[in-house]
Amino acid sequence: MTRLKDIAKACKSKNAGPFHITLDIMFDDAQLFDRVRATGVITPALIAHLYRVPVESVLFTEYPPALAWKATIARRIASGAVGDTDVYGAQQHAPLLDIEVPL
Template sequence: MPELRSLVSKLRSKNAGPFWLTIDIFCGSDAAYAQVSQGLSTTRVAEIFDTDGQSIKRFDIPQLNVVKFSLPRPTVQGAIGDRDMHGASWAALLGDLEI
């Protein structure tokens, strides 16, 4: 099974306000999009980020070959316990997933 990072053209995460993070998976082709969209469940993403699956918002955008997840930040942006103020390192946790 291939790793997610080898299937997609871009995998990024970013800050989506003080309470949310967004992870964008740009698949680059219809085939890669189909494989990622079907093979990556919201439940699996919730397990990786140790959050409740009900709080994750998932957006499948076939016209752009993009799968997007928005999830609550574990700590408020800028708080003492916030280890990634810009949210840029979260996508790396998904890159090793086998799809």
């Protein structure tokens, strides 16, 4: 097993408006992307589990031409609202880093 943080070019998060976060997983090697893709590990169900949201609320896109996956989920607290600790949504990618991939 290897962790995503050791093989992906980037794992990042950002606001997708004030009420949603977009998560990106990107590779810079097509063969490695294809190997990870073939494992079937990166799925809407995994994102839902990691972020504790219902799977049907995960907008999930696998985009092979860019060697990437993108998922959008609702923010628990609106960006900039009282109690928000990450107004830009830039620190929400951490759960992606430790995804274990059976390569």
